[in-house]
Amino acid sequence: MSIWHQRWDENRIGFHRSEANPTLTDHWAKLGHESSTDVLVPLCGKSLDMHWLIEQGHCVTGIEFVEKAVVQFFQDCSVAPILESRNEGTKYSTGDIKIYQADFFQVQPDESPFSAWYDRAALVALPPSLRTQYVDQLRKLTTPDAKGLMVTFDYPKEEMQGPPFALSDDEVKELFAPYFTIERLQFTDLTEEEERDLSRCSLSVFVLTRR
Ligand SMILES: C[S@@+](CC[C@H](N)C(=O)[O-])C[C@H]1O[C@@H](n2cnc3c(N)ncnc32)[C@H](O)[C@@H]1O
Structure with a gap:
């Protein structure tokens, strides 16, 4: 088990924020991305930053290898995603958000290549x-x-x-x-x-x- 699976298991997720990160909300517009741009969020956890990006009009693709994090993300926003089993893991989809529950180093999202990404x-x-x-x-x-x-x-x-x-x-x-x-x-x-x-x-x- 990775340290991350252990942390999520034990709810030791001090990195998770209860609102969108000011580093994102203060600076994102400076990148000049059209709202139609799909945004890649590597190692996304259950970050609310993904909701903020969606509110700006973007579609978001997150990658996170801990199942509990992905399940909680969708539970917290009361959305039932469609699940698709793939070689690298499981793809969770709703209209504007996809999360690949998979190792970042192994996954090749259908939505790639991306012209925008956000790493927090x-x-x-x-x-x-x-x-x-x-x-x-x-x-x-x-x-x-x-x-x-x-x-x-x-x-x-x-x-x-x-x-x-x-x-x-x-x-x-x-x-x-x-x-x-x-x-x-x-x-x-x-x-x-x-x-x-x-x-x-x-x-x-x-x-x-x-x-
Ligand atoms: C510090 S947390 C940050 C999560 C999120 N970006 C945020 O701001 O809340 C890092 C996350 O990366 C995930 N992670 C670590 N290594 C990974 C890998 N190789 N592939 C996918 N996810 C990974 C962990 O499970 C954890 O949820």
């Missing part, structure tokens, strides 16, 4: 050893001109064992600069606010544009 607590949820694979899979699932919003978290690595795993600016550059232009939209020092005992801690929001 996705890349930083993965151990550093999977980061290159994450970027490769993201490139596989997106169009050559795709644009996404990514929220990251940084702190001195020796002070905490993730998730969330610290992701420094240098690491963002190393991972994405060969394939994407990188623009930072927000930097927030969270050192005072964070309950974790970290000597330094910050959140950044980036726009990544494939090139």
